[in-house]
Amino acid sequence: MSAIQAAAQAPSDEKHRAMITMSVMLATVLQTLDSTIANVALPHMQGSLSASQDSITWVLTSYIVAAAIATPLTGTLCARFGRKRVFLWSVAGFTIASALCGMAQSLSEIVVARLFQGICGAALVPLSQATMLDINPPHKHGSAMAVFGMGVMVGPILGPSLGGWLTDSYNWRWVFYINLPIGLIALLGIAAYLREPPPVKVEKFDSLGFVTLGLAIGLLQLLLDRGEQQDWLSSPEIWMEMLGAIICFAYFVVHTWTTHAHSFFNRALLRDRNFNTGVIYIFVVGIILYATRALLPPMLQSLFGYPAILTGLVTAPSGAGTMLAMLFVGRLVGRVDVRLLLGFGFAATAFSLYQMAGYTTTLSPSDIVWPGVIQGFGLGFVFVPLTTITFSTLASHLRADGAAIYSLSRNIGSSIGISVVQTLLTQNTQINHASLAQHVSPYASLGDGAADMFTRAYGASGLAALNAEITRQAAMIAYLDDFKLMMIMTIVVMPLLLLIRVKKRHAAEPEEIMHIAAD
Known part of the structure; x- marks a missing residue:
């Protein structure tokens, strides 16, 4: 991260600024689009x-985890091979991985391709941001970051509706094939117009810290993804993954605490209360944002019979709510106590989850759209103020390290959140089905003799239809339990706002904070 930020300040040829901007923004959209396009x-x-149902979410979590682990490598790779070369490799690798995802014939094939896609895509957003800063003079950095921010938001907003249309009109493979022309155009533009900035010197990369933390995260994610299928601790595989994660994380902690050289995690970050609180909050935000987006499309399509394109249309407005909120909150930061903005954002998010926890099996599209808009609006009031307050008291020389950990925490929260809610969904569906089935069977009927009536009138097919409806009701209850859990989690972390210290910033600081927020 430090290499990117340092290079962003280096002088650069500003010719072809428009073409470079279009090329790098296409690369940004390419990466952010894939965070939501596959959901529907x-x-x-x-x-x-x-x-x-629980294993298909590996398509989402493998991408997020790979991107999270690989992102801290960006600065080191740029310093060693050059930013332009790393940029080209990343775009080319991401495009090839997208083609492999589209051609996958099994779950294992697409998970491996998504891992490759996440590794290649990890550098795209930070490199795009650095390039935008590099090709614009300092007095235009604010405008450049506004353009960059719009590019970051376009992907998540466009993803659900575009993914739904491609899936309905063609098939699911086209949600990955659509990346091929975008990636090719971005690749040609970067190769033709982007110049290599002057080399910068970076501190030695902590390979041991990176490897041990990466293994710990990967094994933890594998444990969460495989646990339900392997019956958790009754499986030797789960025990091995759990012990491996604990040992790797212990090595990482001991190495970080005892090394005197520059380590992957700078211990000085632990002394900043705002930063530590912000990392906890962004972890929770990652859980809420991506878990909700992972739950809604399967619920709408499997329980309500929504076609993919309608699913995309009713879930896309949440991204529009976030963009709308960010237009307002940017003007309020610095004028209103950041803790009030965060409190409002989390309260709105909790209210939207309360509405989702009250869903019934007779939903209309508007019942999906409005809670999504409210949630997006609430999260929009969290992103920028949270980043601002997280880094407001952090020393400037620690912000590069802090940005890497901040981004890592958000991504890990996202992947863990998706795995946990899907595991709970599968477990609770089974539990609820067993509970409901006790009261509905050929031998013990409800008050109106429902099971007996179905059996006499329709035979085995009637009982099968009744069982399908019980499964549907059990799954609906399980979805509501997940929404309720996320609502409770949102409310529980709100008292941490009392730990935040508000520091009066100098005039030059907001723009620097803005750069970190975009990253």
Whole structure:
């Protein structure tokens, strides 16, 4: 990260600024689009790849985890090979990985391709941001970051509706194939117009810290993804993954605490209360944001029969709510106590989750749209103020390290959140089905003799239809339990706002904070 930020300040040829801007913004959209475009296609992938409901989410978590682990490598790779070369490799690798995702014939194939895609895509957003700063003079950095911010938001907003249309009109493979022309244009533009900035010197990269933390995160994610299928601690595989994660993390902690050289995690970060509180909050935000987006599309398509394109249309407005909020909150930061902005954002998010926890099996599209808009609006009031307050009291020389950990925490929260809610969904559906089935069977009927009536009138097919409805009701209850859990989590972390110290910033600081927020 430090290499990127240092290079962003280096002088650069500003010719072809428009073409470079278009090329790097296409690379940004390429990466951010894939954070949401695959969500609405998950049910279709599940059937095509013969995957279970909980294992199909590996398509999401593998990408997020790979990107999270690989992002801190960006600065070191740029210092060693040059920013332009790393940029070209990243775009080319991401495009090739997208083609491999589209051609996958099994769950294992697409998960491996998504891992490759996440590794290659990890550098795209930070490199795009650095390039935008590099090709614009300092007095235009604010405008450049506004353009960059719009590019970051376009992907998540466009993803659900575009993914739904591609899935309905063609098939789920096109949510990955769509990256090929975008990636090719970005690749040609970067190769033709982007110049290599002057080399910068970076501190030695902490390979041991990076490897041990990466292994710990990867093993933890594997444990969460495989636990339900392997019956958790009754499986030797789960025990090995759990012990491996603990040992690797212990090595990372001991190495970080005892090394005197520059380590992957700078211990000085622990002395800043605002930073530590902000890392906890962004972890929770990652859980809420991505878990909700992972839950809604399968629920709408499997329980309510929504086509993929309608699913995309009713879930996309949440991104529009976030963009709308960010237009307002940018003017309020510095004028209103940041803790009040954060409190409002989390309260709005909790209210939206309360509405989702009250869903019934007779939902209308507006019942999906408005809670999504409110949630997006609430999260929009969290992103910028949270980043601002997290880094407001952090020394400037620690901000590069802090930005890497901040981004890592958000991504890990996202991947863990998706795995946990999907595991709970599978478990609670089974538990609820067993509970409901106790009261509905050929031998013990409800008050109106429902099971007996179905059996006499329709035979085995009637009982199967009744069982399908019980499964649907059990799954609906399980979805509501997940929304309720996220609502409770949002409310529980709100008292941490009392730990935040508000520091009066100098006039030059907001723009610097803005750069970190975009990263």
